[in-house]
Ligand SMILES: NC(=O)C1=CN([C@@H]2O[C@H](COP(=O)(O)OP(=O)(O)OC[C@H]3O[C@@H](n4cnc5c(N)ncnc54)[C@H](O)[C@@H]3O)[C@@H](O)[C@H]2O)[C@H](O)CC1
């Protein structure tokens with residue numbers, strides 16, 4: 475499903491009226507009606523105590539339309555308007571007049587919110603229609619007190635378009651924001667509903683199409699979309715291991731023995747063909763006993779047990795043999811090893827996945843990546859991408875998507891920005907918001923499994939962009955699968971690795987289960 479930023483929605487609005495003659499008034503009527511429809515789907519409207527908290531913009535207008543529809547179904551609706559009535563939009567004003575003529579109780583809250591607070595506590599449902607995509611500065615004063623009262627009401631909260639106070643594009647809370655049980659968003663989901671903390675405020679998201687033409691909802695100019703599964707290529711009957719990718723993993727050290735295992739073995743468990751692990755010779759016997767299907771390349775070590783620079787030529791030979799190279803998991807930050815990585819990055823002429831210490835190696839030396847011709851996939855979490863670019867985590871959080879789009883283009887790379895939710899960016903500026911995964915996955919080793927799965931998706935024959943985003947989907951799905959079996963605290967890299975085959979089988983045989991679990995509901 476496409477995801478629309480504020481600027482995208484405004485363009486859709488413009489086209490809806492100029493190209494199709496679908497006026498804002500029609501859109502508002504459908505929007506408000508869809509909010510009422512959601513409420514009627516889980517509660518009998520007659521006698522239902524509903525409080526509508528409306529701003530003076532069109533978000534408020536939607537709330538007033540919902541009030542009218544619910545009242546007409548017999549609900550007991552009280553409306554509270556917050557804001558300067560001098561500034562009320564035309565459409566909100568029209569709908570305010572309609573409900574006043576219907577005799578609905580409408581109170582304009584200027585300062586004292588005690589009446590409103592009392593009503594909020596008595597309400598069965600509160601409709602939050604204060605701000606939508608028009609939010610353009612931090613919430614303060616009376617608005618902030620009203621939002622606190624809504625959050626403290628203990629009533630069920632339905633937010634109109636976006637939980638008021640959440641930035642629709644970035645998901646940042648602008649001072650204070652409504653914590654909703656449901657959000658009915660119009661046309662398409664906004665990024666801010668899918669990225670934390672916004673995603674935490676949205677509750678269950680319903681997307682109401684409100685009669686936007688499909689052509690607008692699937693417009694190729696919309697650069698963000700939810701990360702939906704791609705068709706996995708069939709495993710042909712007459713094949714051999716080389717057909718599913720020959721992957722070289724340059725990983726591990728005497729200190730980190732799990733990372734190379736998780737990455738090199740996950741490759742096989744996610745369908746990869748030939749897994750070759752070039753690692754510190756000292757740990758090969760141990761790893762061999764844990765994963766005998768991996769082929770090992772014992773490397774010369776530094777005194778502290780990291781991969782030494784002397785392996786450079788041998789690693790370049792191995793890279794020639796491989797279809798895919800992954801470098802970084804568990805390498806340590808020993809200077810000699812980082813220097814080796816820096817020298818290898820521009821010389822490896824194959825698709826290269828750089829993770830963990832491999833990213834540390836190129837931090838501040840991004841031209842090494844820029845000048846690569848073969849595809850590059852980077853898999854940083856927020857801290858790593860901050861170190862990589864020298865931009866603070868706070869700055870990045872202000873606009874993750876904008877930051878990622880710029881970085882992917884600058885580095886001509888596919889970048890997995892791990893977090894909640896993980897974002898996948900492509901060099902052409904497309905962004906995929908991944909909806910699988912859970913906080914239990916934030917553990918050592920989890921990222922190493924992802925490296926192996928990306929290599930496996932490439933090995934199965936997906937193109938780089940599809941392989942990267944499908945791997946992120948599979949990785950998160952595996953994490954959710956383990957959380958459902960073991961509980962969220964029991965999600966470990968080795969458990970995720972073990973369930974990879976079942977996750978792939980699920981995606982091959984029952985893709986509809988994925989959509990049922992992860993897709994946003996439409997109204
Ligand atoms: N575009 C669509 O498809 C549809 C949009 N609808 C609804 O309209 C809102 C957007 O309405 P808009 O009038 O542009 O702004 P808001 O109602 O979101 O905001 C109201 C108003 O508030 C002022 N404001 C902004 N930030 C603050 C603040 N921190 N403190 C105080 N006041 C603030 C600002 O001046 C805004 O103009 C959209 O979300 C939909 O709900 C249609 O009705 C349905 C289709």
Ligand SMILES: [K+]
Nearest residue numbers: 605634636638
């Ligand atoms: K709202």
